[in-house]
Amino acid sequence: MTQQHPWSRYVAIGDSFTEGIGDPEPRSKGGHRGWADRVAETLGESSPDFAYANLAIRGRLLQQIIDEQLEAALLLRPDVITVSAGGNDIIRPSTDPDEVARRVETLVTGLRSDGATxxxxxxxxIGMTPVLGRVRGKVAIYNENLRAIAQRHDAIIADMWAMRELKDPRMWAADRLHFSPIGHHMIARMVLAALNVENDLAPYAPEPLPHPTWRQARVDDIGWAREHLVPWVVRRIRHQSSGDNVLPKRPDAGSARLADD
Incomplete structure (x- = not known):
């Protein structure tokens, strides 16, 4: 049973992580469920009038999130807002994590303007990932900036870096960039814990993974590069985004329940 909490109107903003990519679910709006939907579903259990909107769109850079989602989020008058932004900027080779964090602070200042949590x-x-592991140091610097921003603006930190279970490859989707349904489930549990909301989401109790042979690991790496890495690089070269022509899956605040609940 989910405990009572003070929130009645939740808005999620961000990119593919918050949209729920990697967690396909035909009963969810937009065809993806994700951690934010799971958090909203849980918060809604103890609040019959609870409303939820999700403005996140895959591939969005930080400035796009500021330009497209900040004002739209405030117009929905939420009392709790989750924001995950800047990740797509940080993984680009020329970005400065301090500069990205300065723009995040502008975003957080705006989101806090009406007193929302x-x-x-x-x-x-991401040190264990074959490509993104190269920017591990930048992510660590960025994270320290985010902690300082949260302290200055009385925001709550949802600490992904501390989630050691994310080192389990089963937490990640086949593209090794987004999270699997299990990963989204565990992140939802972490967010609810950060909000100090007790809930019934089950912890993850994995069976031990068999150790792959060197040959099988290389075959898997080649298949991943061909199916996922190369298309991603091509989109970067062509200045295309996976979110081109994609609209928010939940632009209006409404029930968080799955379609047939």
């Missing part, structure tokens, strides 16, 4: 995400520890 703001939840801010650190980036996960």
């Amino acid at each position: 703001v939840v801010l995400f650190t980036g996960p520890d």
Whole structure:
């Protein structure tokens, strides 16, 4: 049973992480569920008038989130807002994590202007990933900036870096960039814990993974590069985004329940 909490109107903003990519679910609006939907569903259990909107769109850079989602979020008059932004900027080779964090602070200042509770995400520890592991140091610097921003603006930190369970490959989707349904479930539990909301979401109790042979690991890496890495690089070269022509899946605040609940 989810305990009572003080919030009645939740808005989520961000990119593919918050949209729920990696967690396909036909009963969810937009066809993806994700951690934010799961958090909203849980918060709604103890509040019959609870309303939820999700403005996140895959591929969005920080400035796009500021330009497209900040004002729209405030117009919905939320009392709790989650924001995960800047990750797509940080993984680009020319970005400065301090400069990205300065723009995040502008975003957080705007989101806090009406007194809403703001939840801010650190980036996960990606040291074990084959490509993104190269920017692990930048993510760590960015995270320290985010902690300072949260302290200055009385925001809540949802600490992805501290989630050691995310080192389990089963937490990640096939593209190794987004989270699997299990990963989204565990992140939802973490967010609810950060909000100090007790809930019934089950902890993850994995069976031990078999150790792959060197040959099988290389075959998997080649298949991943061909199916996921190369298309991602091509989109960068062409200045295309996976979110081109995509609209928010929940632009209006409404029930968080799945379609057939």
